[in-house]
Amino acid sequence: MKTCKIEEREARESVIVCRKNVFSAELAPLREELLGGGGIIFTDSNVYALYHAQIEKELGGVPVFVMPAGEEQKNTDTLLALLGAMKKADLRRNSRLIALGGGVVGDIGGLAASLYMRGIPCIQVPTTLLAQVDSSVGGKTAVDFGGVKNLIGAFYPPARVLADPVFLKSLPRRELRCGLGEIVKHGALCFPLFEKLSAAPDLFDLDFLADIVPENISFKASVVRKDPHEKGLRRCLNLGHTTGHAVELSSDLSHGECVLWGLIFESKLAERHCRTEKNFLTKLRGLCRTVLESGEKPPLGLGSALLDKKNTAFGSVTLAVPVAPEKFEILQLPFAQYEREIREIAEELC
Numbered sequence: 001m002k003t004c005k006i007e008e009r010e011a012r013e014s015v016i017v018c019r020k021n022v023f024s025a026e027l028a029p030l031r032e033e034l035l036g037g038g039g040i041i042f043t044d045s046n047v048y049a050l051y052h053a054q055i056e057k058e059l060g061g062v063p064v065f066v067m068p069a070g071e072e073q074k075n076t077d078t079l080l081a082l083l084g085a086m087k088k089a090d091l092r093r094n095s096r097l098i099a100l101g102g103g104v105v106g107d108i109g110g111l112a113a114s115l116y117m118r119g120i121p122c123i124q125v126p127t128t129l130l131a132q133v134d135s136s137v138g139g140k141t142a143v144d145f146g147g148v149k150n151l152i153g154a155f156y157p158p159a160r161v162l163a164d165p166v167f168l169k170s171l172p173r174r175e176l177r178c179g180l181g182e183i184v185k186h187g188a189l190c191f192p193l194f195e196k197l198s199a200a201p202d203l204f205d206l207d208f209l210a211d212i213v214p215e216n217i218s219f220k221a222s223v224v225r226k227d228p229h230e231k232g233l234r235r236c237l238n239l240g241h242t243t244g245h246a247v248e249l250s251s252d253l254s255h256g257e258c259v260l261w262g263l264i265f266e267s268k269l270a271e272r273h274c275r276t277e278k279n280f281l282t283k284l285r286g287l288c289r290t291v292l293e294s295g296e297k298p299p300l301g302l303g304s305a306l307l308d309k310k311n312t313a314f315g316s317v318t319l320a321v322p323v324a325p326e327k328f329e330i331l332q333l334p335f336a337q338y339e340r341e342i343r344e345i346a347e348e349l350c
């Protein structure tokens with residue numbers, strides 16, 4: 001038998017540009033190239049309602065496919081409808097897909113770009129804070145399937161990401177909080193960012209947020225660069241997420257709010273099981289509370305049945321927990337113990 005080894009190609013490069021009005025500055029000059037099969041704009045109904053006049057002004061004539069807004073639309077029907085629109089627009093192998101929207105549009109758009117003719121360039125224009133600091137960086141694309149989140153997907157880095165702070169102006173406060181959940185998580189792993197967050201007079205101030213978006217992107221990009229296919233280090237980005245997902249399934253809080261609660265709970269778990277810098281973890285919890293903006297009690301009712309299956313193999317729960325500035329540990333706890341301790345912590349926090 002002969003074996004033949006083919007070296008894997010170098011990971012594709014993504015260029016990320018963060019600048020005010022970068023959407024107009026970079027895309028308007030591409031209009032001619034995008035006409036007649038050179039490209040398509042993919043967006044959702046909310047973003048289209050807010051920005052259709054600008055799209056028309058900068059990119060008039062370029063086909064636009066608008067999906068209904070909402071996480072529940074992140075499915076194969078929307079994916080196939082988009083692929084149908086790409087075919088109808090006569091896209092070719094070097095045509096571009098412009099994904100203009102939040103993480104839902106980015107995830108579906110990226111996946112469609114990876115599939116169409118085995119891959120066409122995708123330009124991501126993230127319009128939510130969460131998409132700017134998190135989902136548009138790292139090349140993960142997916143749709144939900146059979147009731148499982150992100151079951152069908154691919155690693156497909158965008159050719160370009162244009163993070164334009166102009167879009168943040170129309171975001172409801174709750175969506176800003178959602179992005180801030182991931183930003184605080186980054187802060188737990190990147191001390192200069194943590195200090196900036198701790199010193200900020202108003203974490204929701206749009207100029208402040210525009211100022212820290214690039215830092216968040218470079219932090220996430222540095223983690224992704226070291227672990228592009230999520231084999232190890234990238235697990236640090238799951239900080240707060242295991243418990244956060246359980247909160248998400250048992251409450252109507254947004255993803256970012258759940259991550260903030262997840263960080264609060266998991267930093268307490270870390271104090272019980274790891275050598276920690278208590279001072280830092282207390283400050284981290286304070287930051288989470290500030291962003292949550294409520295003296296609310298922590299959400300209870302976390303059941304082990306609600307935990308993400310990926311994290312609950314062999315009757316135990318595996319979590320990445322914050323222990324000190326820029327440091328995390330992987331903690332593995334038997335199911336029943338995890339559940340009991342989370343309930344105890346919830347009581348303590350009341």
Ligand SMILES: NC(=O)c1ccc[n+]([C@@H]2O[C@H](COP(=O)([O-])OP(=O)(O)OC[C@H]3O[C@@H](n4cnc5c(N)ncnc54)[C@H](O)[C@@H]3O)[C@@H](O)[C@H]2O)c1
Pocket residue numbers: 044045046047050069070071074101102103104105107127128130131134135136137138139140141150167168169170171172175178
């Ligand atoms: N690929 C990744 O690495 C990664 C990482 C994190 C999250 N995600 C995915 O991202 C998705 C969540 O992203 P999201 O929070 O951006 O959700 P989203 O795309 O649903 O956007 C949230 C809401 O804001 C609206 N919106 C978007 N831009 C706006 C603007 N500028 N002004 C006003 N409203 C605007 C949207 O229409 C939507 O109603 C989830 O599906 C999640 O799985 C992916």
Ligand SMILES: [Zn+2]
Pocket residue numbers: 182241255259
């Ligand atoms: Zn997240």
